[in-house]
Amino acid sequence: MLEFNLQFFADNSDKTEEPTDKKLTDAREEGQVAKSREIGNCLGLFVFFLVLRFMAGNIGNRIIDLFESVYQFIPRVTVYPGGNMPVKETEILFRNGLYSILMIVLPIMLFGVVVAFLGDVAQVKWKPTGKPLKPKFSKLDPIKGFKRIFSMNSLIELVKSLLKIGLIILMCYSYMRDKVFLLFSLYDLPMMQAIALIGNTIIDLGIRISAVYIVLAAADFGYQKWKFHKDMMMSKQEVKDEYKNSEGDPQVKGQIKARMREASRRRMMQSLPQADVVITNPTHYAVAIKYDPAEREAPYVVAKGEGFLAQKIKEIAGEHDIKIVENKPVARTLYHNVEIGESIPPELYQVVAEILAFVYHLQGKI
Secondary structure (H helix, E strand, C coil), X not given: CCCCCHHHHCCCCCCCECCCHXXXXXXXXXXXXXXXXXXXXXXXXXXXXXXXXXXXXXXXXXXXXXXXXXXXXXXXXXXXXXXCCCHHHHHHHHHHHHHHHHXXXXXXXXXXXXXXXXXXXXXXXXXXXXXXXXXXXHHHCHHHHHHHHCCHHHXXXXXXXXXXXXXXXXXXXXXXXXXXXXXXXXXXXXXXXXXXXXXXXXXXXXXXXXXXXXXXHHHHHHHHHHHHHHHHCECHHHHHHHHHHHHCCHHHHHHHHHHHHHHHHHHHHHHHHHXXXXXXXXXXXXXXXXXXXXXXXXXXXXXXXXXXXXXXXXXXXXXXXXXXXXXXXXXXXXXXXXXXXXXXXXXXXHHHHHHHHHXXXXXXXX
């Protein structure tokens, strides 16, 4: 008795987060994109039969000309001893034959290459990368290879292949069922008409198969996009690790920001004794203002704080005999709109000038 563990095929990951732009960019550089190989195959097949449809007459004439040129050399062989054709004429015959074959096949090949290229570009845009061509020794791991063979993706590919084969057989049967009587009449037709009949039948059948193939390819492209998005999903830990690698450890960055704030606060407190007045809320906000006509045309903010820091500013202001003026609207406006070191906005010139005039009057400066 054999026990089958279905969890071998299951996806037990906790990838619940949407893929980040960085992961999608890295995946694209590695050649991992949402791409269906069936798109290029079906378009190439469709164009092949379509070109045959419009160029069948030209291709047929070229083939006939090729046969005629070959058979024209047959009588010339008999004039040589032993029926051997000279090497020079043999080279000419083969060179002309290869050129004729190339002229027959080249247009079909060019159309196929162009369509396949456009099919890939339409799916993944134009961004070539050479990383998929680099050898990876991880691909030689037999365990991973065994898992790839017996995976859910392999099972889905098998089902897709069986579905394609089934639909193609069904299409061939439904089309040829009404054409059987024509096949039995081939013996009664001239050779050229029989060849034309067989060619038209094959081309019509190929176009129909290609149309069905295109529908399957479109469905496969949708599946590949869904599968690619699912494979690119990330766990919460992966998102955190990526953020750490790209932006740095949040704890370290938090410590750095805290130290920077502390250093800025110390500089602010050192500049506070130079202020002319402290405007308060009175308990929530405190903003220290300085005005020096020789330094700036308008008063500017020396320090500001909220809550505990506001109380600290008022304490230092009291220690240095700096006047504290209560004005809730002005204090709130300055705190939220003016940074430390910036001049006050013009709309506050009048009210701040009145506050400074009041302070200067109390100090006996005016």
